[in-house]
Amino acid sequence: xxxxxxxxxxxxxxxxxxxxxxxxxxxxxxxxxxxxxxxxxxxxxxxxxxxxxxxxxxxxxxxxxxxxxxxxxxxxxxxxxxxxxxxxxxxxxxxxxxxxxxxxxxxxxxxxxxxxxxxxxxxxxxxxxxxxxxxxxxxxxxxxxxxxxxxxxxxxxxxxxxxxxxxxxxxxxxxxxxxxxxxxxxxxxxxxxxxxxxxxxxxxxxxxxxxxxxxxxxxxxxxxxxxxxxxxxxxxxxxxxxxxxxxxxxxxxxxxxxxxxxxxxxxxxxxxxxxxxxxxxxxxxxxxxxxxxxxxxxxxxxxxxxxxxxxxxxxxxxxxxxxxxxxxxxxxxxxxxxxxxxxxxxxxx
Ligand code: FAD
Numbered sequence: 001x002x003x004x005x006x007x008x009x010x011x012x013x014x015x016x017x018x019x020x021x022x023x024x025x026x027x028x029x030x031x032x033x034x035x036x037x038x039x040x041x042x043x044x045x046x047x048x049x050x051x052x053x054x055x056x057x058x059x060x061x062x063x064x065x066x067x068x069x070x071x072x073x074x075x076x077x078x079x080x081x082x083x084x085x086x087x088x089x090x091x092x093x094x095x096x097x098x099x100x101x102x103x104x105x106x107x108x109x110x111x112x113x114x115x116x117x118x119x120x121x122x123x124x125x126x127x128x129x130x131x132x133x134x135x136x137x138x139x140x141x142x143x144x145x146x147x148x149x150x151x152x153x154x155x156x157x158x159x160x161x162x163x164x165x166x167x168x169x170x171x172x173x174x175x176x177x178x179x180x181x182x183x184x185x186x187x188x189x190x191x192x193x194x195x196x197x198x199x200x201x202x203x204x205x206x207x208x209x210x211x212x213x214x215x216x217x218x219x220x221x222x223x224x225x226x227x228x229x230x231x232x233x234x235x236x237x238x239x240x241x242x243x244x245x246x247x248x249x250x251x252x253x254x255x256x257x258x259x260x261x262x263x264x265x266x267x268x269x270x271x272x273x274x275x276x277x278x279x280x281x282x283x284x285x286x287x288x289x290x291x292x293x294x295x296x297x298x299x300x301x302x303x304x305x306x307x308x309x310x311x312x313x314x315x316x317x318x319x320x321x322x323x324x325x326x327x328x329x330x331x332x333x334x335x336x337x338x339x340x341x342x343x344x345x346x347x348x349x
Pocket of ligand 1 (some may be wrong): 018019020021022023024041042043044048049050051054055059060061062091094095096124125126130159174205262263264275293294295296304306308323
């Protein structure tokens with residue numbers, strides 16, 4: 001379902017949805033009922049937005065007609081509901097550019113080089129694109145990409161190297177265990193004694209520490225130090241306030257992801273306190289053809305709830321339809337009784 005980026009050709013489409021959270025996913029459904037196929041882009045490698053990234057195992061109690069529904073379960077159900085409309089997902093890529101062309105259409109580009117030439121855009125971008133929490137220690141900025149990393153692209157590259165891994169969640173522990181034995185030395189640095197990772201991974205890590213083949217360190221990063229003008233390692237502070245210098249060739253930061261409005265703020269749309277101003281008729285932004293639904297938008301009385309995003313997605317879909325075919329009058333049709341809806345839903349011939 002995820003398509004590979006193509007550096008040459010722009011994908012021509014009627015609508016691109018930016019954000020695969022609950023609002024974006026239900027937007028696909030409402031567009032599908034109007035016979036409009038959607039491309040969906042998300043910076044995360046999986047769909048589901050905050051529900052999947054921040055609280056997948058938590059129960060939600062305010063989804064209409066579902067007295068209780070797990071957050072990941074809600075995402076799974078939405079995916080099931082939209083499967084028939086075959087949306088195309090472009091995951092793990094952030095939309096970095098949105099520009100209107102002289103012909104009125106929009107050009108979108110992602111961090112992976114995927115380009116779209118689209119008639120309309122629905123921004124369902126929540127609180128912004130989820131990006132890794134960065135190491136803000138003194139001097140760290142100068143070494144990002146080269147010696148400070150937020151993901152492991154090629155584990156073999158770190159064979160025989162001295163590594164520091166920051167974090168206490170699953171990513172930190174999984175990579176510590178995966179790189180152990182390959183790297184010359186690994187120091188795992190976490191701010192607390194308790195870990196959030198799976199207990200089995202924590203137990204395996206502790207066994208390696210007991211066997212003295214892994215260093216575990218509790219504390220905070222203070223700064224990056226250099227040796228002969230090159231990257232030297234991290235200066236850390238332990239809970240007693242004692243400073244340590246941990247030499248290393250590479251540092252991996254696994255502090256989880258945080259949403260960042262990022263490029264959306266630069267697209268010339270009317271913004272109020274980091275949210276896009278929309279009308280409440282079709283949830284259109286200050287630029288005709290660009291709609292905003294879910295947590296990303298604001299209007300009098302806005303409530304950041306999943307059900308608000310669902311309602312806004314339905315009306316934005318009608319807005320998209322009107323933008324695409326201003327001459328057509330679209331009649332509301334019930335999914336229960338309309339043969340056309342049944343056909344589009346694939347429940348009749
Ligand atoms: P999101 O879920 O934030 O999804 C937006 C997506 O857009 C993200 O995946 C992001 O990566 C992507 N994105 C953003 N910018 C870009 C870009 N430039 N390029 C590519 N992708 C981009 N609501 C309820 O109704 N009931 C509850 O009980 C409830 N409980 C909650 C509990 C917690 C702990 C939290 C944090 C929230 C809770 N919420 C609840 C709020 C609810 O999760 C949000 O209202 C909902 O997720 C908003 O959906 P959305 O699709 O608008 O945005």
